[in-house]
Amino acid sequence: MWVLLRGAYPLRILLPLRGGWMARRSLPRSLVPGPPRRRYRKEALPALEAPVLPVTTTEIRQYLRTHGIPFQDGHSCLRAPSPFVGSLPPKDQAASTASFSLFIDKTTGHFLCMSSLAEGSWEDFQASVEGRGDGAREGTLLSEAPRAEDSEEVRRIWDRAVPLGELPDPEEAKLARVMFGLNKVTDDTLRHFSVRYLRPARSLVFPWFSPGGLGLRGLKLLGAEDQGDGVRYVETTIPRPGAYHNLFGLPLITRRDVEVVLTSRELDSLALNQATGLPTLTLPRGTACLPPALLPYLEQFRRVVFWLGDDLRSWEAAKLFARKLNPKRCSLVRPGDQQPRPLDALNQGLNLSRILRTALPAWHKSIVSFRQLREEVLGELSNVEQAAGVRWSRFPDLNRLLKGHRKGELTVFTGPTGSGKTTFISEYALDLCTQGVNTLWGSFEISNVRLARVMLTQFAVGRLEEQLDKYDEWADRFEDLPLYFMTFHGQQSIRTVIDTMQHAVYVYDVCHVVIDNLQFMMGHEQLSTDRIAAQDYIVGAFRKFATDNSCHVTLVIHPRKEDDDKELQTASIFGSAKASQEADNVLILQDRKLVTGPGKRYLQVSKNRFDGDVGVFPLEFNKNSLTFAIPPKSKARLKKIKDDNELVAKKPSSGKRGAVAQSSEACPSQAPSPSQPDPAKPSR
Numbered sequence: 001m002w003v004l005l006r007g008a009y010p011l012r013i014l015l016p017l018r019g020g021w022m023a024r025r026s027l028p029r030s031l032v033p034g035p036p037r038r039r040y041r042k043e044a045l046p047a048l049e050a051p052v053l054p055v056t057t058t059e060i061r062q063y064l065r066t067h068g069i070p071f072q073d074g075h076s077c078l079r080a081p082s083p084f085v086g087s088l089p090p091k092d093q094a095a096s097t098a099s100f101s102l103f104i105d106k107t108t109g110h111f112l113c114m115s116s117l118a119e120g121s122w123e124d125f126q127a128s129v130e131g132r133g134d135g136a137r138e139g140t141l142l143s144e145a146p147r148a149e150d151s152e153e154v155r156r157i158w159d160r161a162v163p164l165g166e167l168p169d170p171e172e173a174k175l176a177r178v179m180f181g182l183n184k185v186t187d188d189t190l191r192h193f194s195v196r197y198l199r200p201a202r203s204l205v206f207p208w209f210s211p212g213g214l215g216l217r218g219l220k221l222l223g224a225e226d227q228g229d230g231v232r233y234v235e236t237t238i239p240r241p242g243a244y245h246n247l248f249g250l251p252l253i254t255r256r257d258v259e260v261v262l263t264s265r266e267l268d269s270l271a272l273n274q275a276t277g278l279p280t281l282t283l284p285r286g287t288a289c290l291p292p293a294l295l296p297y298l299e300q301f302r303r304v305v306f307w308l309g310d311d312l313r314s315w316e317a318a319k320l321f322a323r324k325l326n327p328k329r330c331s332l333v334r335p336g337d338q339q340p341r342p343l344d345a346l347n348q349g350l351n352l353s354r355i356l357r358t359a360l361p362a363w364h365k366s367i368v369s370f371r372q373l374r375e376e377v378l379g380e381l382s383n384v385e386q387a388a389g390v391r392w393s394r395f396p397d398l399n400r401l402l403k404g405h406r407k408g409e410l411t412v413f414t415g416p417t418g419s420g421k422t423t424f425i426s427e428y429a430l431d432l433c434t435q436g437v438n439t440l441w442g443s444f445e446i447s448n449v450r451l452a453r454v455m456l457t458q459f460a461v462g463r464l465e466e467q468l469d470k471y472d473e474w475a476d477r478f479e480d481l482p483l484y485f486m487t488f489h490g491q492q493s494i495r496t497v498i499d500t501m502q503h504a505v506y507v508y509d510v511c512h513v514v515i516d517n518l519q520f521m522m523g524h525e526q527l528s529t530d531r532i533a534a535q536d537y538i539v540g541a542f543r544k545f546a547t548d549n550s551c552h553v554t555l556v557i558h559p560r561k562e563d564d565d566k567e568l569q570t571a572s573i574f575g576s577a578k579a580s581q582e583a584d585n586v587l588i589l590q591d592r593k594l595v596t597g598p599g600k601r602y603l604q605v606s607k608n609r610f611d612g613d614v615g616v617f618p619l620e621f622n623k624n625s626l627t628f629a630i631p632p633k634s635k636a637r638l639k640k641i642k643d644d645n646e647l648v649a650k651k652p653s654s655g656k657r658g659a660v661a662q663s664s665e666a667c668p669s670q671a672p673s674p675s676q677p678d679p680a681k682p683s684r
């Protein structure tokens with residue numbers, strides 16, 4: 001029986017512009033069926049260990065030279081003979097040594113031996129080269145044994161599934177083809193890719209074979225649900241998404257292939273391969289991430305074309321992924337009306353080879369003309385909604401003001417001591433994370449356990465203390481969120497923090513980093529002038545990081561000492577005006593508990609570089625779920641501040657974006673004063 005739980009992980013294979021839920025079965029845990037992938041050291045929890053020891057490509061090269069290890073320079077990896085082939089038969093050993101089967105990631109130093117499937121960190125590699133490893137040279141690699149029940153589960157599903165063309169009932173086969181849009185995909189193509197159909201679950205089954213044809217490691221099930229105005233696809237993977245590293249189509253790639261097209265859905269790969277005959281591979285989690293563990297498999301290609309989808313998010317993801325693969329060999333198919341995703345293009349009778357020929361190079365030394373920019377501008381104009389970023393599902397008023405959460409921006413967040421900054425920002429980030437924004441938390445003040453507990457309570461929207469029997473169910477779903485924690489606590493150097501963030505962007509495709517709070521990077525400077533200079537430097541470093549990495553940074557900063565009965569302003573942020581000048585957005589949690597009673601807060605957007613809308617709206621705190629919401633009976637709703645002194649009131653819950661305020665609501669006495677200094681020019 002198939003139990004579908006409403007999960008929180010986003011589905012990239014939904015029809016364009018639609019949010020969705022990942023369906024998860026309750027059973028499988030995160031283990032890899034099939035032949036064991038040898039792990040030189042067991043993988044840590046998704047917390048980023050501190051300190052991450054950064055290694056540069058130059059250092060890796062130097063090390064290899066010093067130790068007399070020959071190597072070849074690749075696109076994202078260095079290739080060397082593998083020392084981890086001791087357990088292989090001598091014949092295979094010789095072959096793998098000759099073929100330089102060890103791939104060392106140039107950015108992280110992480111290695112993968114394609115022959116033995118041994119993998120580990122740069123430190124592990126050094127240890128083994130220097131003979132102080134865990135016996136890797138002697139061939140006693142640690143290996144993670146597959147959990148029997150997962151292997152069985154995979155095998156059981158695979159054995160029950162049948163090729164679509166062999167379904168006994170032709171009507172059923174026809175219906176399945178309609179549901180998955182496969183009318184033009186032939187049985188030969190489906191057979192070529194070993195796609196099957198699982199009748200009881202009405203799902204397509206895409207296998208994950210071990211490299212070298214060693215067996216079945218896992219699989220992905222794709223179900224289709226009728227949604228009235230379209231079809232919604234629901235994915236389930238075994239093992240769970242975090243461990244599902246299948247480049248679908250890999251067994252069909254030969255050593256001679258020098259070009260590949262990467263897609264975000266298996267169905268697109270089928271269509272592309274059938275229409276063009278080109279090698280195609282599907283990323284395991286669509287546009288969500290490109291795990292570096294997959295890079296070695298892509299090294300052989302001189303040209304990589306990304307055709308991920310027909311929306312702005314796919315385009316942004318393709319640009320980010322191209323950086324990892326070396327942009328010089330990457331081209332991107334630009335989303336557009338005439339360039340839908342591959343399966344749609346096939347169904348619409350378009351010429352897929354011609355679309356591929358329009359792919360734009362991902363790399364250019366500098367923008368030489370508007371010609372290269374025009375495609376990007378068009379992309380933004382034709383996808384206005386997506387250009388505005390990911391919208392919060394819990395804070396509609398924040399959407400009305402900020403329009404969304406965009407990559408590459410810096411948000412500064414402040415509020416009085418103990419006003420609930422951490423609690424609010426936790427929910428604000430969680431909301432985005434449940435929609436697929438890969439998030440890294442740097443909580444320097446409160447422990448990760450406490451933070452995770454707050455987040456889990458907010459995720460479950462209720463106290464779990466009283467329903468411990470539900471803990472595992474919520475924790476399972478929480479675990480699947482693309483959420484990572486830095487393991488720092490207390491004072492840290494900004495360099496270490498930025499290095500860790502850089503690592504997370506590369507390894508986990510993190511696109512939102514929360515830093516709570518900046519004061520923990522300021523060292524112990526006593527003089528206030530030193531402290532202000534230190535803060536300016538740190539804010540500058542975060543700004544640069546956000547821009548360079550297309551990653552949003554939310555920075556919590558304490559306010560300077562203010563009178564308790566005064567509201568905070570942009571200029572109340574501790575330090576010079578640099579923080580508010582560098583920030584794209586400034587958010588202030590206004591605490592007026594003396595007049596509004598406990599629990600009531602206001603969130604003020606006092607700077608918004610995207611479109612200038614600033615304003616304030618009330619938030620009510622729920623102590624049970626630790627969540628914030630618009631007070632149900634409050635008359636005080638979103639107030640846009642048109643200019644410095646003028647308020648524009650909005651109808652409370654029209655729910656529509658851009659609804660122009662028509663009437664001015666009286667500002668209740670307890671609402672914070674709307675008059676704020678021009679956020680763009682904070683006074684010193």
Ligand SMILES: Nc1ncnc2c1ncn2[C@@H]1O[C@H](COP(=O)(O)OP(=O)(O)OP(=O)(O)O)[C@@H](O)[C@H]1O
Pocket residue numbers: 415416417418419420421422423424445598599600601620621626
């Ligand atoms: N609106 C609110 N009303 C009452 N209690 C709240 C409210 N918001 C948060 N809290 C509670 O207040 C406590 C402090 O919250 P939190 O740590 O989020 O504040 P903070 O502003 O981040 O503190 P600090 O200034 O020390 O960084 C928590 O126990 C939280 O549950």
